[in-house]
């Protein structure tokens with residue numbers, strides 16, 4: 001397959017990863033990757049709604065059923081060299097008007113972790129957020145013990161803005177979270 005066809009549909013292309021919306025034919029790869037990564041993802045992901053299977057068709061349905069009101073973007077993270085699905089990023093809770101803010105969510109398949117893929121993917125999200133989407137601020141909330149997630153944010157220029165106790169329900173418990181963010185001005189100031 002040529003590089004052009006591998007990256008077809010991409011909204012942002014980096015040196016090793018690219019972002020593109022999910023399509024129906026991604027179902028098996030998506031569900032398979034999440035199921036294989038279940039043990040790790042369970043530790044960090046917000047509690048799903050009652051009756052929602054976060055490791056099956058429900059989760060994939062959410063990827064292709066993005067609301068049309070512009071409040072959320074979801075992109076698969078895929079490898080430039082062969083198109084393989086690596087993970088997923090979301091920019092949700094998008095508010096326009098005087099706020100121009102979006103909230104990041106992300107995961108990588110466990111078999112692909114620790115290779116710098118998510119660091120590059122978040123860089124691509126920021127390029128899009130502060131470029132084509134015209135946002136002013138991107139934020140992310142992380143559990144203090146999630147070292148990998150913190151490093152991804154630090155490496156992309158986010159700063160820690162605050163700390164919220166018992167902020168989000170993860171794996172059945174209300175967990176404290178650090179609140180991180182980056183503004184368009186800070187993003188453009190990075191050399």
Ligand SMILES: CC(C)(COP(=O)(O)OP(=O)(O)OC[C@H]1O[C@@H](n2cnc3c(N)ncnc32)[C@H](O)[C@@H]1OP(=O)(O)O)[C@@H](O)C(=O)NCCC(=O)NCCS
Nearest residue numbers: 044106107108113114115116117118119142147148149151
């Ligand atoms: C957090 C996560 C997205 C990181 O993705 P990744 O592709 O492995 O990250 P990278 O390879 O780009 O690594 C970035 C940095 O984090 C470090 N890192 C990655 N995983 C780590 C881990 N489990 N423990 C400690 N450090 C870790 C890397 O060594 C690297 O550090 P460096 O900048 O000092 O070299 C991934 O581990 C994941 O999906 N975790 C489960 C879901 C999750 O936590 N999502 C975020 C919720 S807020």
